[in-house]
Amino acid sequence: MASGYLPNPALADDAALGLGRILEAAQGNSVRAADVAAHAQAAREHYLAGLLDTSGHNGRRKWADMEIAMTAPWRETINIEDLWEGDMTAVMVDGEAVLLVNIDGTVHAYSNRCPHQASALDEGDLDGETLTCAQHLWEFNATTGCGINPGDAQLKGFGCQVGDDGTIYVDLGR
Numbered sequence: 001m002a003s004g005y006l007p008n009p010a011l012a013d014d015a016a017l018g019l020g021r022i023l024e025a026a027q028g029n030s031v032r033a034a035d036v037a038a039h040a041q042a043a044r045e046h047y048l049a050g051l052l053d054t055s056g057h058n059g060r061r062k063w064a065d066m067e068i069a070m071t072a073p074w075r076e077t078i079n080i081e082d083l084w085e086g087d088m089t090a091v092m093v094d095g096e097a098v099l100l101v102n103i104d105g106t107v108h109a110y111s112n113r114c115p116h117q118a119s120a121l122d123e124g125d126l127d128g129e130t131l132t133c134a135q136h137l138w139e140f141n142a143t144t145g146c147g148i149n150p151g152d153a154q155l156k157g158f159g160c161q162v163g164d165d166g167t168i169y170v171d172l173g174r
């Protein structure tokens with residue numbers, strides 16, 4: 001077992017219970033309790049199998065990715081290799097248009113809708129930390145989300161983190 005990565009069967013039980021509930025909801029509560037339990041048990045075993053596979057770098061990465069995946073509501077988006085420093089792009093996350101911005105290697109996530117009149121911010125311009133909306137040229141600090149002009153504007157921010165393999169995860173806060 002790699003140091004620092006200790007299996008936690010209690011977490012597995014929580015995950016299995018959560019998956020069971022999701023399955024139940026997704027199927028309109030029409031599944032039998034035994035089916036839910038079977039799915040939950042399979043999920044638990046799959047989770048524990050992942051914990052035991054910690055040999056080498058890939059094993060640790062698998063565990064780290066699973067850590068993030070199990071702590072919903074983080075949603076997987078693109079890889080940071082596809083978002084260079086000084087670049088921005090829009091992705092869809094659970095039906096929400098999200099703007100990802102890479103400032104000096106740190107990724108920030110915002111609603112892609114301009115707070116002025118909802119234009120797509122990824123169609124604007126990014127110059128250093130300054131994001132300018134293409135529609136009426138409102139300016140924002142892409143690191144803080146705060147308005148520059150006008151100063152009382154504010155981008156809607158979302159949680160954002162990058163996994164060990166470069167995957168960018170977004171939390172919409174729902």
Ligand code: FES
Nearest residue numbers: 114116117133136
């Ligand atoms: S819609 Fe962005 S500045 Fe008006």
